[in-house]
Amino acid sequence: MGHDKFINIEENLEASLMLAAELFHSGKIFIYPTDTIYGVGGNPFDERAVSRIAGIKSRDETKKFIWLLPDFENVMNYAEIIFESHIDFLSKIWPAPVTVILKLNKRTREITKQNTVAIRIPSNDFCIKLLREISRPLISTSVNKSGKNPLNNIEMIINDFSNDVDAIFFNSTNSENVSSTIIDMTTEEPKLVREGSIKFVELLNKLS
Numbered sequence: 001m002g003h004d005k006f007i008n009i010e011e012n013l014e015a016s017l018m019l020a021a022e023l024f025h026s027g028k029i030f031i032y033p034t035d036t037i038y039g040v041g042g043n044p045f046d047e048r049a050v051s052r053i054a055g056i057k058s059r060d061e062t063k064k065f066i067w068l069l070p071d072f073e074n075v076m077n078y079a080e081i082i083f084e085s086h087i088d089f090l091s092k093i094w095p096a097p098v099t100v101i102l103k104l105n106k107r108t109r110e111i112t113k114q115n116t117v118a119i120r121i122p123s124n125d126f127c128i129k130l131l132r133e134i135s136r137p138l139i140s141t142s143v144n145k146s147g148k149n150p151l152n153n154i155e156m157i158i159n160d161f162s163n164d165v166d167a168i169f170f171n172s173t174n175s176e177n178v179s180s181t182i183i184d185m186t187t188e189e190p191k192l193v194r195e196g197s198i199k200f201v202e203l204l205n206k207l208s
Helices: 013-025 047-056 072-078 084-093 106-112 125-134 154-161 200-204
Strands: 006-008 030-032 039-041 066-068 098-104 116-120 138-142 167-170 181-184 191-194
Touching: 006 013, 013 030, 013 125, 013 167, 030 125, 047 138, 072 084, 072 116, 098 106, 125 138, 154 167, 181 200
Parallel strands: 006 167, 030 167, 066 116, 098 181
Antiparallel strands: 030 039, 039 138, 066 138, 098 116, 181 191
C-alpha cells in the first residue's frame, strides 16, 4: 500500500473530505477519526462494503454497525421516533459521543432488512463535513478484531490494518480513547447498553 493512502486530515481538510466521499460512493472502506475512537467506515447500504468491514473485524455479519449522521433532520429520514420526549432529549444531547438505538422507518427496514439501528451525531468537524458531503449514513465501528480491544494509536492501526482498508485518515493529535455511551431508546424508558465517556445518569437528567 502506498503512503498516499495514509492521509493527514490536518494537512488538507478539503482534499481529505473529497477523497473520503469518493471512496464511500465507490463502495470502498476506510479508517477515520471520530469524536470517540478511530472508526472503520463505509456505506451501510452497500453489501460489499458491509461484508468487508465485518470480514476484517472477524465479526458475525448479523451484528449491526453504528451509523453516523450529520443532524437530526437526517436521523428522521431513517428512524422512527414515536415519543415527543425522545425528540426533545436527542435534540438536547446531540452532537455528542452518545449512540442511540432507534427503530428504523418502514422504507429503511425494507432496504436494510433490520428493524433497529444505533445512530450518533458526532461532535467532530471532519465527520460532520464528510456526512454532509456524502448525504448518507456512514458506518462507524471500532478498529479491532472481534473480542480484542479497539486500537486508537495511529501507528498500531497502520501496522495492523493498512492492508485491509482502502485508506486511513488520521489527525496529528490523539483522539479520545473512550467509546461512546450507547442507549436503547426503542421503548419509552431509555436503557443503558454501554457506559462511555458521558455517564448515563447525566443523560437521564436531560430527559424531560
